[in-house]
Amino acid sequence: MRNKASTAPTLQRLLENARYEVLPTASTEDKVLEHVPRDVAVTVTASPGKGLEATFDLAERLAGHGYVVVPHVAARMVSGRTELEEICARLTGKGISRVFVPGGDAEPAGDYLDALSLLEDLAALGRPFSQVGITGYPESHPTIHDDLTVQSMWDKRRYATHIVSNLTFDPAVIRDWVHRMRRRGITTPLLLGIPGPVDRTKLLTMATKIGVGESTRFLAKNKGTFARLAAPGGFTGESFLEKCAPTLAEPTALVEGLHVFTFNQVAETEAWRRGLLDRLRD
Template identity: 70%
Template sequence: MKLLSLLDHARYEVLPTEGIEEAVLAHVPTERTVTVTASPRRGLGATLDLTERLAGHGYDVVPHLAARMISGRDELAEICDRLTSHGVRRVFVPGGDAEAAGAYADALALLADLRTLGSPFAEVGITAYPESHPTIHDDLTIQAMWDKRQHATELVSNLTFDPTVLATWLARVRARGVTMPLLLGLPGPVDPARLLAVATRIGVGESTRFLLKHRRTLSRLTTPGGFTGERFLLDCAPALTRPDAAVVGLHVFTFNQVAETEAWRRDLVARLGRTRGAAPPTAAGGPTDMS
C-alpha cells in the first residue's frame, strides 16, 4: 500500500464533546470518514447523537460501540435500528474502559450478538494492540484478536510511536493467519504534553519510554506544531507497503484538533504528490516509494 493511498484513506477519530460538530463541519470534507469515540463519562448517548448528526450532514460515520457500556441484546438491537435508520453502515467495537453495564464483559460477546441480530453493519472493526495494554496481558489480546476475527471485517490498531515495534507486530499478526485489512492508528498534530498523557492512559507505555530514550524524537514532539506522524509514516513505509501487510488506511487520533489534522494531511499529500516518480530521501536518508 502506497503512502499517498494511505493518506487518501485516512479517517478521523473525534471525541463527542461540545463544539466538535461545528469543527468537523468547518474543517473536514464530507468524503473523509469520521469515527466517534464512546466516553464512559458522557455515556453512549453522546456518541450516538453525534453520529446521527454527522451522518445527517453527509459524512460516513463510524460510531464506537463500547461493549461494556451496553446492557445486553435488547439495547444493542435498539442501537442497531437507530444507527441503520440514519444510514450508518460501519461500526467499531472495542471492549471499552467502563465497568460492564450488563451482559457484555468484552467485545467478543457483543460481536456474537451482532451476528445473531443479522449482521446489520457491512463493516465491523475491532481493536488491535501493537504494544502491551496497561491492564490486559499480551496473550489475551492476541487470543481475543483470533477469536473475534470471524465476526469482524477490519482491524484498527492502537497508537505506537516505534516503527520497529509496528513492523514486528504486523508480521506476527499475518503469520498467525489474521488476514483482515488494517487501519493504522496514528496521532494527528496535537500538543505533545496532551499526547503523552493520553498515550500512557490508553496503553502505549512502551512508546512513551521509547520517546524518553530517543531524545531527538521527543524534541520533535516539543517543537511548534507538535507531532504530525510524518516521520513515523516514512520510517514505517517498508512495512506498510508490503503487499502481505494489508494496511489499507489510517485511523487518525485527532484529539478533536480536526483543523490541524486535515491541514497536515492535505499538506503531506501535496508534498508527496510533487515527489511522485522521484526517489526522495526517507527519514533515515535512503530511497523509498512514496507514490
C-alpha cells in the same frame, strides 16, 4: 523526505484512505463541518463519563451532514442484547452502516464483559452493519498479555471487517506485530492508528476536559506515549509513516488506510494530511 520516490505511492494511498477519530464535545460538529471534507470518514469515541448517547447523537448529526461516520459501540457500556437491538435499529435507521467495537474502559453495564461477546450478538442479530472494526494492540496492553491480544483478534476475526491498531511510535513494533499477526493466520485488513499533529497545551486541555475518553485513557495508561505526544512542537506522523512504509507496502500486510487520532485538533490534522499529500504528489 527520505526515499521519497519509493515510499510516496504507499504513503499517498494511506493518506487518501485516512479517517479521523474525534471526541464528542460541544464544538466537535462545527470543527468537522468547517475542516473535514465529506470523503473522509469520521469515527466518534465513546467515554464512560459521557455515555453512548453523546457518541450516537454526534454520529447521527454528522451522518445527516453527509459524512460516513463510525460510532464506537463500547461493549461494556451496553447492558445486553435488548439494548444492542435498540442501538442497531437507531443507527441503521439513520443510515449508519459502520461501527467500531472496543471492549471499552467502563465497568460492565450488563452482559458484555468484552468485545467478543457483543460481536457474537451482532452476528446473531443478522450482522446489521456492513463494516465492523475491532482493536489491535501493537504495544503491550496495560492489563492484557500480548499473547492474549493476538488470540483475541483471532477469536474476533469472523465478526470483523478490519482491525484498527492502537497508538505506537516504533516502526519496528509495527513491523513485528503485523508479521506476527499475519503468521497467526489473521488476514483481516488493517487500519494503522497514528496521532495527528498535537499541540502540548491543547492536548492537556483536551485531556482535562474529556478525562475518561478512550483515547485519553490510553494516554494516561501509557505515560511514555503521552510524553512524546506532548513534547514541545507537537508530533506528526510523517517520519513515522515513512519508516513504516516498507512494512505497510507489503501485499501480505493488508494495510488499507490510516486511523488518525485527532484529539479534536481537527483543523490541524486536516492541514497536516493535505500538506503531506501535496508534497508527495510534487
